[in-house]
Amino acid sequence: MVNGRIEKNPSGLKIFFEPKSVAVVGASRTPGKIGNTILRNLLKLGYEGQIFPVNPRAEEIEGLQSYASVAAIPEAVELVVMAIPAHLVLEVMRDCQKKMVKGVVIISSGFSEAGKEGMERQRELVRVAAEAGIRIVGPNTTGILNPEGRFTTTFVDLKGVKKGSIGFVAQTGIFAGMMFQWIFSSQHFGLSKVIGLGNKADVADHDALDYLAQDEATRVVIMYLEGVKDGRRFLASVDRLVQKKPLVVMKGGKTKEGAKAAQSHTGSMAGRDEIFEALFRQAGAIRVNDFEELLDLGKTFAYQPLPKGNRIAIISLSGGAGVMATDACPESGLVLASPAEQTLARFREKMPPWSRPGNPFDIEPLSEVVTQEGAYRLSLDVLLSDPGVDLALLIMSTTRTPQIHADYVIEVARAHPEKPVAVCIIGEASLYHRLFQIMEEANIPVFVGVRRAVASLAALYKYRCFLDNLSRKS
Amino acid sequence: MVNGRIEKNPSGLKIFFEPKSVAVVGASRTPGKIGNTILRNLLKLGYEGQIFPVNPRAEEIEGLQSYASVAAIPEAVELVVMAIPAHLVLEVMRDCQKKMVKGVVIISSGFSEAGKEGMERQRELVRVAAEAGIRIVGPNTTGILNPEGRFTTTFVDLKGVKKGSIGFVAQTGIFAGMMFQWIFSSQHFGLSKVIGLGNKADVADHDALDYLAQDEATRVVIMYLEGVKDGRRFLASVDRLVQKKPLVVMKGGKTKEGAKAAQSHTGSMAGRDEIFEALFRQAGAIRVNDFEELLDLGKTFAYQPLPKGNRIAIISLSGGAGVMATDACPESGLVLASPAEQTLARFREKMPPWSRPGNPFDIEPLSEVVTQEGAYRLSLDVLLSDPGVDLALLIMSTTRTPQIHADYVIEVARAHPEKPVAVCIIGEASLYHRLFQIMEEANIPVFVGVRRAVASLAALYKYRCFLDNLSRKS
Numbered sequence: 001m002v003n004g005r006i007e008k009n010p011s012g013l014k015i016f017f018e019p020k021s022v023a024v025v026g027a028s029r030t031p032g033k034i035g036n037t038i039l040r041n042l043l044k045l046g047y048e049g050q051i052f053p054v055n056p057r058a059e060e061i062e063g064l065q066s067y068a069s070v071a072a073i074p075e076a077v078e079l080v081v082m083a084i085p086a087h088l089v090l091e092v093m094r095d096c097q098k099k100m101v102k103g104v105v106i107i108s109s110g111f112s113e114a115g116k117e118g119m120e121r122q123r124e125l126v127r128v129a130a131e132a133g134i135r136i137v138g139p140n141t142t143g144i145l146n147p148e149g150r151f152t153t154t155f156v157d158l159k160g161v162k163k164g165s166i167g168f169v170a171q172t173g174i175f176a177g178m179m180f181q182w183i184f185s186s187q188h189f190g191l192s193k194v195i196g197l198g199n200k201a202d203v204a205d206h207d208a209l210d211y212l213a214q215d216e217a218t219r220v221v222i223m224y225l226e227g228v229k230d231g232r233r234f235l236a237s238v239d240r241l242v243q244k245k246p247l248v249v250m251k252g253g254k255t256k257e258g259a260k261a262a263q264s265h266t267g268s269m270a271g272r273d274e275i276f277e278a279l280f281r282q283a284g285a286i287r288v289n290d291f292e293e294l295l296d297l298g299k300t301f302a303y304q305p306l307p308k309g310n311r312i313a314i315i316s317l318s319g320g321a322g323v324m325a326t327d328a329c330p331e332s333g334l335v336l337a338s339p340a341e342q343t344l345a346r347f348r349e350k351m352p353p354w355s356r357p358g359n360p361f362d363i364e365p366l367s368e369v370v371t372q373e374g375a376y377r378l379s380l381d382v383l384l385s386d387p388g389v390d391l392a393l394l395i396m397s398t399t400r401t402p403q404i405h406a407d408y409v410i411e412v413a414r415a416h417p418e419k420p421v422a423v424c425i426i427g428e429a430s431l432y433h434r435l436f437q438i439m440e441e442a443n444i445p446v447f448v449g450v451r452r453a454v455a456s457l458a459a460l461y462k463y464r465c466f467l468d469n470l471s472r473k474s
Numbered sequence: 475m476v477n478g479r480i481e482k483n484p485s486g487l488k489i490f491f492e493p494k495s496v497a498v499v500g501a502s503r504t505p506g507k508i509g510n511t512i513l514r515n516l517l518k519l520g521y522e523g524q525i526f527p528v529n530p531r532a533e534e535i536e537g538l539q540s541y542a543s544v545a546a547i548p549e550a551v552e553l554v555v556m557a558i559p560a561h562l563v564l565e566v567m568r569d570c571q572k573k574m575v576k577g578v579v580i581i582s583s584g585f586s587e588a589g590k591e592g593m594e595r596q597r598e599l600v601r602v603a604a605e606a607g608i609r610i611v612g613p614n615t616t617g618i619l620n621p622e623g624r625f626t627t628t629f630v631d632l633k634g635v636k637k638g639s640i641g642f643v644a645q646t647g648i649f650a651g652m653m654f655q656w657i658f659s660s661q662h663f664g665l666s667k668v669i670g671l672g673n674k675a676d677v678a679d680h681d682a683l684d685y686l687a688q689d690e691a692t693r694v695v696i697m698y699l700e701g702v703k704d705g706r707r708f709l710a711s712v713d714r715l716v717q718k719k720p721l722v723v724m725k726g727g728k729t730k731e732g733a734k735a736a737q738s739h740t741g742s743m744a745g746r747d748e749i750f751e752a753l754f755r756q757a758g759a760i761r762v763n764d765f766e767e768l769l770d771l772g773k774t775f776a777y778q779p780l781p782k783g784n785r786i787a788i789i790s791l792s793g794g795a796g797v798m799a800t801d802a803c804p805e806s807g808l809v810l811a812s813p814a815e816q817t818l819a820r821f822r823e824k825m826p827p828w829s830r831p832g833n834p835f836d837i838e839p840l841s842e843v844v845t846q847e848g849a850y851r852l853s854l855d856v857l858l859s860d861p862g863v864d865l866a867l868l869i870m871s872t873t874r875t876p877q878i879h880a881d882y883v884i885e886v887a888r889a890h891p892e893k894p895v896a897v898c899i900i901g902e903a904s905l906y907h908r909l910f911q912i913m914e915e916a917n918i919p920v921f922v923g924v925r926r927a928v929a930s931l932a933a934l935y936k937y938r939c940f941l942d943n944l945s946r947k948s
């Protein structure tokens with residue numbers, strides 16, 4: 001659907017993220033039901049607008065007065081969330097039209113993903129919405145989450161949700177829900193805005209990117225995509241976004257088999273993947289191949305600055321892990337920095353005569369002299385002070401004094417705010433989690449595997465190159 | 475060192491894993507010191523042989539009578555562990571010779587990895603050992619761990635250690651220690667035998683592989699390697715091993731930069747990597763590029779059978795995750811199975827008329843009819859019963875009833891013992907961990923990322939192909 005007035009407004013989706021009032025159609029008193037969880041989530045987040053549960057068989061739900069229909073609500077309603085069987089949606093849309101509702105989020109499935117009948121239903125939905133000037137997110141989606149603005153339409157358990165600077169655009173409902181829960185419960189980073197697009201009957205990928213491009217809380221956008229609704233507009237939106245902030249994309253349907261599967265489950269054409277691949281590269285979007293990688297890169301962009309170049313210092317308590325990290329550099333586009341003679345001299349002062357400082361820097365000999373935490377601090381500080389080093393990876397072991405070790409690393413990283421730092425930690429799991437918490441709280445991304453850490457740092461450099469090329473062109 | 479008698483004996487390293495008695499030279503009363511932790515680890519594991527602490531300044535350590543020297547021990551000593559400064563090692567070796575000790579594990583660093591003086595010291599060590607007919611593990615290593623035999627020489631915290639069927643050969647001391655702790659504390663699988671080779675003054679990679687090849691408790695061998703001591707013997711040992719069990723190798727020094735780094739920290743020549751690459755491929759060893767991948771493949775081989783072919787069924791609660799898994803198949807060598815018409819008919823009976831069963835199989839529509847757990851069970855059972863399916867990946871969400879969901883999946887997997895199954899779980903972290911525990915206890919490997927799951931299943935097929943080729947040749 002094209003709605004001229006709203007389309008031209010770059011903050012066109014604001015109504016979905018910061019509505020003054022919301023009606024939840026299909027609100028339920030039964031815990032565990034979608035229509036109950038959405039209400040509870042709104043209350044738990046502390047949404048400050050008006051909430052109108054709609055359920056003809058209830059007078060009060062979760063302490064809120066319930067209404068028989070949208071039309072029966074005595075006040076203005078900006079946004080309507082529908083969690084009702086698909087065949088009831090159109091009737092509610094007509095109520096929304098009368099009520100001058102601005103946007104609806106349709107959680108219900110049973111539309112274009114559900115055979116011929118569903119497709120027909122979606123076409124009719126779009127027609128009614130266009131006529132009414134109502135914008136639609138969905139159907140078949142978990143919808144919206146705005147942790148800072150305390151608004152959501154999602155039925156996913158929000159335990160552990162945090163506000164942050166990562167914007168997330170997801171195509172598919174269930175996968176998005178699963179990913180959200182994993183993020184809330186296992187990741188330290190927070191989210192700025194989340195939008196599940198579902199079937200994209202109206203609001204599509206390009207709208208979401210345009211909105212996040214101008215959203216000040218969003219520093220990086222991560223995206224799960226299967227196909228795009230309008231290739232030309234998508235490309236234009238990506239172009240605009242990546243001039244302001246990085247975009248990390250996981251796109252399903254990379255292979256022939258995957259593309260076929262994507263088509264059958266969301267009804268979206270994945271398109272020829274080579275075209276996307278070229279498009280992403282040309283537009284400066286960074287493509288990843290798995291959900292874990294999507295989060296790795298997302299948090300690294302959210303936490304760290306962009307490096308000036310690709311010369312990495314690798315500092316490792318374990319020589320072996322340093323070797324593995326070194327091996328991961330060439331394919332990722334990073335090169336080992338060559339420390340200056342005076343840098344090496346600063347190490348030699350402190351190290352046993354037989355040991356040779358270098359890059360990767362095996363700090364075990366140094367740690368025998370200045371303690372392990374002292375070696376982390378000294379080596380990271382000396383190497384980040386070298387003008388020939390653009391970014392650093394520190395590989396640590398777990399320790400019984402995580403706070404001391406972490407504080408040293410954080411202090412040094414803060415003293416070099418222009419150079420990205422990532423940390424790998426291998427060792428005892430509960431001590432790992434303690435270090436992880438302290439480090440990530442201080443915006444230092446933590447990894448277990450060295451390849452994932454190197455790939456994440458390399459992504460910062462790739463985006464820097466893209467921006468440099470842009471500014472050369474202009 | 476070549477010791478004819480022992481070399482020809484395939485169980486030549488038995489003395490290191492199952493000694494009747496062990497002396498710990500450098501035993502300490504101070505908690506946290508290496509010489510104390512080794513003793514505590516032996517006691518904690520419940521080692522049933524005799525333990526002789528050796529420390530000239532103590533009469534009793536950890537409740538055990540201490541001796542001034544190895545020579546002063548009144549009984550026979552089979553194995554000696556040394557955790558003392560490098561310059562004292564040779565003197566103790568001479569004591570060991572008098573005492574007819576069969577093997578020594580040298581934890582101490584300060585040998586070939588430590589400059590010219592260290593190299594000279596190692597040469598002398600090897601000379602003395604050869605003369606005395608004593609075999610050496612190390613120096614510069616954490617040494618031995620045999621959870622089933624309750625023996626160890628390691629100073630790594632053993633909290634969480636479990637016996638199992640994965641043999642682990644590690645080259646480098648600190649990295650090995652860090653990896654052990656991660657395995658003990660975060661992984662469900664157990665280890666059969668672990669050997670840290672360190673500087674390989676005597677016992678080398680090929681000895682370790684020969685020993686593990688004949689070790690009945692070991693079902694799969696995982697290995698971290700930087701260089702080999704004797705290429706020809708290594709190749710011969712790999713050849714013998716892979717005829718009996720799979721070998722997964724993470725080799726540092728893959729790139730020019732990595733090879734240089736490996737050389738400088740263990741003094742081992744990484745060798746030209748193309749040669750290793752060809753060697754691994756020809757010999758049927760499976761190479762991985764990161765520590766996380768090493769564990770993924772190790773546990774999958776330990777838990778699951780080899781498939782008869784490469785036709786995979788992908789079953790997913792989330793269509794999107796199913797698409798991502800499908801995309802990962804072609805590059806890994808797996809192909810999507812084409813379910814038989816009667817297989818699809820069994821699904822159609824139960825599914826909404828608009829939905830289409832296929833592969834990847836999006837079970838959301840089915841779960842609306844038979845519940846989520848019912849859909850996992852039915853789809854996995856029906857697809858594994860199809861003769862055109864060789865192996866399966868099931869992608870689940872977390873659930874508030876993990877036991878019920880897991881039991882269903884386990885029951886079906888057990889009913890098809892000849893077909894490998896792996897599971898991806900995405901969702902709330904604590905519920906993930908519960909499902910993880912139950913599933914892995916039942917030998918079903920669990921992953922978060924779909925690519926890692928697909929790569930692990932694909933490794934089973936690669937090894938099957940290698941074995942099939944072998945039997946065709948013979």
